[in-house]
Amino acid sequence: MVRTLRFNREIMDTLSTQQYSDLFLKHKDIFLGDEPKFLQEIRIKAAEKLSTQSFPAKKNELYKYTFLEPYFNNGFKKNIIPKPITFDICDMFRCDVPTLDTHLAIVLNGFYYDTKKLLITLPNGIIYGSLAEAIKQYPALVEAHLSKYITTDDSYVTLNSAMARDGVFLYVPKNKSLDKPIQIINILLADEELMVQPRNLFIMEQGSSAKIVICDHTLNDNKYLTNSATEVYVASDANFECFRMQNEHNEAVQVSHTFIHQEAGSNVRTNNVTLHGGVVRNNLYVNLAGEHCENTSLGLFLTDGTQQVDNYTFIDHATPNCNSNQLYKGILDNKSTGSFTGKIMVRKDAQKTMAYQRNSNLLLTSDAHANAKPQLEIYADDVKCTHGATIGQIDENALFYLRSRGISERESRLLLMYAFAFEVIKQIQVEPLQIRIGDLVEKRLRGELSRCNNCAMYCK
Amino acid sequence: MLKITNLRTSINGKEILKGIDLEVKAGEVHAIMGPNGSGKSTLASVLAGRDIYEVTEGTVEYEGEDLLDLTPEVRARKGIFLGFQYPIEIPGVSMASFLRTAVNEHRKFKALAPLSASDFLKIMREKKEMVEIDSNLTNRSVNEGFSGGEKKKNEIFQMALLEPKLAILDETDSGLDIDALRIVANGVNKLKTAENATIVITHYQRLLDYIVPDFVHVLYNGRIVKTGTKELAFELEERGYDWIKKESDLKLNGEDVKI
Numbered sequence: 001m002v003r004t005l006r007f008n009r010e011i012m013d014t015l016s017t018q019q020y021s022d023l024f025l026k027h028k029d030i031f032l033g034d035e036p037k038f039l040q041e042i043r044i045k046a047a048e049k050l051s052t053q054s055f056p057a058k059k060n061e062l063y064k065y066t067f068l069e070p071y072f073n074n075g076f077k078k079n080i081i082p083k084p085i086t087f088d089i090c091d092m093f094r095c096d097v098p099t100l101d102t103h104l105a106i107v108l109n110g111f112y113y114d115t116k117k118l119l120i121t122l123p124n125g126i127i128y129g130s131l132a133e134a135i136k137q138y139p140a141l142v143e144a145h146l147s148k149y150i151t152t153d154d155s156y157v158t159l160n161s162a163m164a165r166d167g168v169f170l171y172v173p174k175n176k177s178l179d180k181p182i183q184i185i186n187i188l189l190a191d192e193e194l195m196v197q198p199r200n201l202f203i204m205e206q207g208s209s210a211k212i213v214i215c216d217h218t219l220n221d222n223k224y225l226t227n228s229a230t231e232v233y234v235a236s237d238a239n240f241e242c243f244r245m246q247n248e249h250n251e252a253v254q255v256s257h258t259f260i261h262q263e264a265g266s267n268v269r270t271n272n273v274t275l276h277g278g279v280v281r282n283n284l285y286v287n288l289a290g291e292h293c294e295n296t297s298l299g300l301f302l303t304d305g306t307q308q309v310d311n312y313t314f315i316d317h318a319t320p321n322c323n324s325n326q327l328y329k330g331i332l333d334n335k336s337t338g339s340f341t342g343k344i345m346v347r348k349d350a351q352k353t354m355a356y357q358r359n360s361n362l363l364l365t366s367d368a369h370a371n372a373k374p375q376l377e378i379y380a381d382d383v384k385c386t387h388g389a390t391i392g393q394i395d396e397n398a399l400f401y402l403r404s405r406g407i408s409e410r411e412s413r414l415l416l417m418y419a420f421a422f423e424v425i426k427q428i429q430v431e432p433l434q435i436r437i438g439d440l441v442e443k444r445l446r447g448e449l450s451r452c453n454n455c456a457m458y459c460k
Numbered sequence: 461m462l463k464i465t466n467l468r469t470s471i472n473g474k475e476i477l478k479g480i481d482l483e484v485k486a487g488e489v490h491a492i493m494g495p496n497g498s499g500k501s502t503l504a505s506v507l508a509g510r511d512i513y514e515v516t517e518g519t520v521e522y523e524g525e526d527l528l529d530l531t532p533e534v535r536a537r538k539g540i541f542l543g544f545q546y547p548i549e550i551p552g553v554s555m556a557s558f559l560r561t562a563v564n565e566h567r568k569f570k571a572l573a574p575l576s577a578s579d580f581l582k583i584m585r586e587k588k589e590m591v592e593i594d595s596n597l598t599n600r601s602v603n604e605g606f607s608g609g610e611k612k613k614n615e616i617f618q619m620a621l622l623e624p625k626l627a628i629l630d631e632t633d634s635g636l637d638i639d640a641l642r643i644v645a646n647g648v649n650k651l652k653t654a655e656n657a658t659i660v661i662t663h664y665q666r667l668l669d670y671i672v673p674d675f676v677h678v679l680y681n682g683r684i685v686k687t688g689t690k691e692l693a694f695e696l697e698e699r700g701y702d703w704i705k706k707e708s709d710l711k712l713n714g715e716d717v718k719i
Contacts, residue, residue: 114595396512401548404508405562405618406536406569415561419552419601 016073020159021051027080031163039135046147046162053155062154064133065339065371066281066310068146071225071253072156076195080165082111085189100432102183102213103128109188110196110226111166119169126210127171128182131201135170145203149231149261149315151285157257160229164199164218167228172208172238181211181430188226188252189219200230202240204266209239211430224252236263236290243428245437247281248275252266253279264290264319271428274301274309275436275444281310288315288322288350299328299425301420303336303368315357317350320380326357329424330444331417339371344385346378348397353383361391362420385413388439461657462527463485467518468507468682474503478682479518484626491668491693494546494679495701500661501545503679504630507659508542509535522626524526536562537569538627540655543632544614553692555614558602559584563581563621571664579633587620591647616647623651628659633667645670665697680708 011331024031025045031047032040037258055072056063085108105128112130118128119137127134135142142422168184173352178311192252204210214326218224234240240260249253254277259269274280286295301309315324340359361370402412421441428434467480476499484490494500494573506513507520509532520527527535550558563583564574571645575694589715591615612632619627629648633641648671649657660671668676668690676693678686680701686692696704 394550395550396551398548399545400532401509401550402510402553402562403532403541404536404544404556405558405622406533406565407558407561408565409531409535411561411565414531415553415558416550419550422552 002242013138013379014068016055017050017053017155017159019073020163020243021047023078024162027353030080036135036139036143038139039146040299040309040388043069043162047159050155050158050162051151052394053153053158054063055155061311063281065337065341065366066279068156068253068255068279068281071279072227074193074223074225074312076189076193076225078163078195079109079111079360080163081108082159082166083190085109091288096109100183100213100430100436102179102181105168105177105182105184107128107168107184107186107198109166109190109194110198113187118310122179125173126170126178129164129169131169131199132166134171135203141203142169142201145231145233146201147231149233149259150229151259151287151314151453152257152283154257154283156227156255157229160199160227160257160451161199164197164229165232167198167200168202169200170202170210170212172204172210174205175207177208178210181213183213183215186216186226186228187219187223188217188222190222190224190245190441195225195227197226198228202230203239204232204234204238206235206263207237209271211241212243213430213433214242214244216244216246216248216254218252221249221251223251224248224253224254226252227256228240230254230259232258232260233259234262234266234268237265238263239267241269241429242271243433244270245273245440246272246277246280248277250276250278250307250359252277255281255283258285260284260286260295261285262290262293262295263286266290267294267429269296269298269429271424272311273299273424273440273441274303275440276302277307282312284311286313286315286324288319288324291319293319293322295322295324296427297324297326298424298427299340300421300441301328301330301338302328302421302441303338305329305331305336306334307336308339309337310341312341314343314345317344317346317355317356319347320349320351320353320401323354324356327424328359329420330361331364331421332361332370333364335365335367335369337369337371339373340389341371341373342387343375343377343389346376346380346383346385348379348413350380350456351382353380353385355383355385356405357387359389360420363391363393364417364418369441414442421445461520461525463534465519465521467506467520468516469502470516471502471515473576476513476682477506477711480682480684481677484659486657488675489652489660489673490672491657491671491676491690492659492679493663493672493676493693493696498679499682500679501630502684503687504542504545504659504661507628508532508540521681522659533565536565536622537566541619541622541627542684543612543619543627543629545630545634547603547611548614549603549604549606554600554604555598556584559596559618559621562618566622569620570652578685583621587617590620590650591617592643593617609640610639612636612644613647615638616644620647620651625656627651627656628634628661630661631663632660633664634661636647641667642670643717665693677705680705681706685711
C-alpha cells in the first residue's frame with residue numbers, strides 16, 4: 001500500500017513546482033506501483049520535498065547566470081512511459097569513429113533503448129544497461145547507492161529524484177576493469193516538444209576501473225528540455241573516467257547534475273565538452289570522502305548566436321591529502337554567454353589539500369559575455385589552493401605573427417582558437433576520441449556542421 | 461625591388477617615422493643601425509603590415525606594387541619576411557602544423573599543390589640542418605619555452621622554409637652568443653641569392669662581420685640621417701651615435717656641419 005502523500009498544498013499553489021506535483025499525483029500508480037519499497041520511499045520523499053520547494057528564482061545565487069524556471073513551465077510533453085518511435089535508431093545512429101570501439105548504450109528520450117536486451121552482463125561480471133531493469137533485477141545493489149550521493153537541495157534534482165524512470169546503470173565489481181569504454185548516446189527524437197529526465201547510476205567497486213563516453217544529441221528540430229541526474233560511486237582505489245560531449249540544437253535546454261562520491265585513493269576524471277546547445281547548465285558535485293583522492297574536472301564550451309552555457313562545480317575536500325584540479329575554457333562568439341562558477345570547499349580537517357582551479361574565456365566579439373566566479377571556502381590551515389579566471393580576446397601579437405608568415409587572418413584566428421581549446425582536448429585520454437573531438441571542435445570553430453554521426457538528420 | 465618614399469607613420473598620434481627614403485635592389489644587403497627608439501623596429505613592422513601604425517604620408521612600392529595596400533599575409537606570400545625581434549610564443553599551436561600551413565599558403569599563392577606530409581618533413585629536415593636548429597624544437601608549440609637563441613634560430617629556420625625575396629631581420633642578433641650569431645648569419649648568407657635582398661636591423665657592428673652589407677643606414681629620430689658602406693658601421697662602433705645625433709640635430713636647425 002502506498003502511504004498518503006503529505007503535500008504542502010498551501011505553498012504548492014503558488015509554486016511552479018506544482019504542475020510536477022500534480023503530475024506525480026496523477027500518475028502515482030506508475031511512479032510508485034511496481035517499484036520496490038526503497039524506490040517508493042525515495043520518490044515519495046522527493047515529491048514531498050518538491051511540494052515545499054520552488055525552482056530557483058532569478059536572484060538565486062546558484063542560478064544567477066542561468067534562469068531556468070520559465071523552461072520548466074513551458075508545458076512540454078512529459079513521457080512517463082516510453083513512447084515508441086518508428087525509426088530504427090541503432091541503424092540510423094552509428095558512431096563513425098571506426099577506431100572507437102565501445103559498448104553502446106542508447107537512451108532515447110530518457111529511456112534506455114534496446115528491444116532485445118535491457119541489461120548486459122560481461123564475462124567478468126560487469127553489468128550495464130537500463131537502470132529501470134537493474135532496479136528489477138538487482139534491487140539490493142541499486143538500493144545501496146541510489147540517491148545516496150546527492151549533496152544538494154536543488155529542486156531540479158529533487159524533481160529528477162521524484163520522477164526519473166530510467167537511464168543507464170553500470171556496475172563494475174571489485175578489481176574488475178571495463179575492457180572498452182561504454183558509450184552512452186542520449187538521443188532526443190520526438191514528434192512533439194518534450195521534457196525528459198533520465199537518471200544514471202554508476203557503481204565502481206574497490207580497485208575497479210571504467211571509462212565512459214556520453215554523447216547528447218538532438219536528432220530533429222523540436223524543442224527539448226532535459227533535466228538529468230547522474231550519481232557515481234567510486235570506491236577506494238577505483239578509477240573512473242567520464243567524457244561527455246553535448247551537441248544539441250539551439251532550441252534545446254539541458255540541465256545536468258552529476259554527483260561523484262570518491263572513497264580513499266580513488267581517481268576520477270571528467271571532461272565535459274559543450275559543442276552546441278541552446279541553454280546548457282551543468283552542475284558537478286564532487287565529494288572527496290576518503291584520503292588521497294585525485295579528481296580532475298575539465299570543461300570546454302563553444303558558443304555562438306545567443307547560446308548560454310553555464311558550468312557549476314562544487315569540489316568538496318572533506319578529507320585530508322586529496323588533490324583536485326579544474327580547468328574550464330570557453331570560446332564565445334556573437335551574443336552568447338558562458339559562465340563558470342567553481343566552488344572549492346576545504347573542510348576543517350582536510351589538511352594537505354591541493355586544489356587548483358582555472359577558468360579561461362576567449363571572447364570573439366564585444367557582445368559575447370563571460371561570467372567567471374571562483375569561490376574558495378577554506379577551513380583548514382595547511383592547504384594549497386589556487387584559482388584563476390581570465391577573460392580575453394585573441395592575442396593580436398600572435399595573430400600578426402601568424403599572418404606575417406602568409407597564413408590568412410581567418411586561418412590564423414582558427415589556429416589560435418583551436419590552440420586555446422586544445423589544452424582541454426589534449427587531456428582526453430581515449431586517443432581516437434581525442435582526435436575525433438579535436439576534429440569536431442575545429443569544424444565547430446570553422447562554423448561547419450559538427451555532426452558526429454552519419455545520420456540523415458542535421459541538427460540545427 | 462623596394463622603394464620607400466617619404467614614409468611617415470604614427471602610433472596613437474605620436475609620429476615615429478618622419479619621412480623615410482630608402483631603395484633596396486635585388487641582390488643587395490642593407491643594414492639599418494641607430495640608437496634605441498629611433499624607429500628601426502617600427503619601420504620593419506610597417507613593412508610587414510602591422511596595423512597598429514598609421515601611415516600618414518609617403519609611399520612604399522614593392523616590385524612595382526603599392527605595398528601598403530596589401531594585408532600582412534599577402535605581403536608574406538609575395539615574398540616579404542619579417543624576422544621578429546621578439547618572436548611570439550603561441551602555446552597550443554604546434555610548430556609542425558604552423559609551418560606546414562604557412563608553406564602551403566605560399567604554395568597555394570603560387571598555384572602549386574600543397575606538400576604531402578612526407579615531402580614537407582623532408583624539406584623541414586634539410587632546412588633544419590642548414591640553420592642547425594634542434595630537431596626537438598619542431599615538436600613543440602611555436603616558440604613556447606624556447607631560449608632566446610632558439611627563438612632567433614627559429615626565425616631563420618622559417619625564413620629558410622619560406623624563401624622570401626625580401627627578408628627584414630629585426631635585431632636578429634640581439635641576445636645571441638657568438639656561436640648562435642655565426643649560425644644565424646651563416647643561415648642568412650646561405651639563403652642569399654642575386655634575386656633576393658635583405659634588410660638587417662642591428663645595434664652592433666658585430667653582426668656585420670658575418671653578414672656584409674652593401675649599404676649601412678643610420679636611423680635617428682625617425683629619419684635616415686646617414687648612409688654609407690660597411691666602414692660607417694666600424695665608425696659607429698668606435699665613436700657611438702652621439703656625433704651623428706649632434707650632426708643631425710644641427711642639420712635640422714639649418715646648419716650643415718660635419719663633426
